Amino acid sequence: MEPNVITHPLVADRLRIVRDASSDTAQFRSAMEQLGQMLSYEALTNLEFDTVPVTTPVTETTGTYVHRNVLFVPVLRAGLGILDAALRLVPEASIGFVGMARNEESHVPEAYLASLPKDLDAKQIFVLDPMLATGGSLIATCEELVSRGAKHITAVCVLCAPEGIAALQESGLPVSLVTASIDERLNSDAFIVPGLGDAGDRLFGPR
Ligand SMILES: O=P(O)(O)OC[C@H]1O[C@H](OP(=O)(O)OP(=O)(O)O)[C@H](O)[C@@H]1O
Numbered sequence: 001m002e003p004n005v006i007t008h009p010l011v012a013d014r015l016r017i018v019r020d021a022s023s024d025t026a027q028f029r030s031a032m033e034q035l036g037q038m039l040s041y042e043a044l045t046n047l048e049f050d051t052v053p054v055t056t057p058v059t060e061t062t063g064t065y066v067h068r069n070v071l072f073v074p075v076l077r078a079g080l081g082i083l084d085a086a087l088r089l090v091p092e093a094s095i096g097f098v099g100m101a102r103n104e105e106s107h108v109p110e111a112y113l114a115s116l117p118k119d120l121d122a123k124q125i126f127v128l129d130p131m132l133a134t135g136g137s138l139i140a141t142c143e144e145l146v147s148r149g150a151k152h153i154t155a156v157c158v159l160c161a162p163e164g165i166a167a168l169q170e171s172g173l174p175v176s177l178v179t180a181s182i183d184e185r186l187n188s189d190a191f192i193v194p195g196l197g198d199a200g201d202r203l204f205g206p207r
């Protein structure tokens, strides 16, 4: 799995805003949402579709009908910051929720919610989480999805650490990754450097 890094100048500009410690909550949320929309658009590029007949006011032709089996899975909390943007692109999608909170000392994610359809066999699944740091949260989320029958998962992560990408690759999980940046490294608190700080706190306040 090689990550798909989106280098569009608008992505880079919104990335600057979310990185900037002086961006206020409204600016951060807005830029994060725009990043969510641009990255989700790329992540949705292989959506399944049929070719169907269409009658225009002038003649008969054919058109594209995108399958309605899309499932978005935001990883709470921070994943909620990009959910609305993804839903604007696919309003027909279903939504499943996973709640994960990293333990601040061990950096291991603790799962507190899995509200998902039982059978994911036929779903096109997109996990939404702005941050891939150690990879623990995304890997635990994808393991849960695979245990329910997921065949392939696309992850939308705004920022990634190389350590998290390596862990995801080593996991052997059937995951593709779309991101705006692969940053330098993790620091001793397992935060991404240069990063943007704590995405959940910047979106919703400290917990
Ligand atoms: O790759 P990892 O090392 O697992 O770190 C990434 C996770 O950390 C953040 O969530 P956090 O645990 O801070 O929860 P929050 O979104 O509620 O703030 C982020 O949104 C990811 O889910």
Ligand SMILES: O=c1cc[nH]c(=O)[nH]1
Residues within 6 Å of the ligand: 078, 131, 133, 190, 191, 192, 193, 195, 196, 197, 198, 199, 200
């Ligand atoms: O840098 C990081 C790492 C994990 N979670 C965040 O929100 N930020």
Ligand SMILES: [Mg+2]
Residues within 6 Å of the ligand: 078, 198, 199, 200, 201
């Ligand atoms: Mg957080």
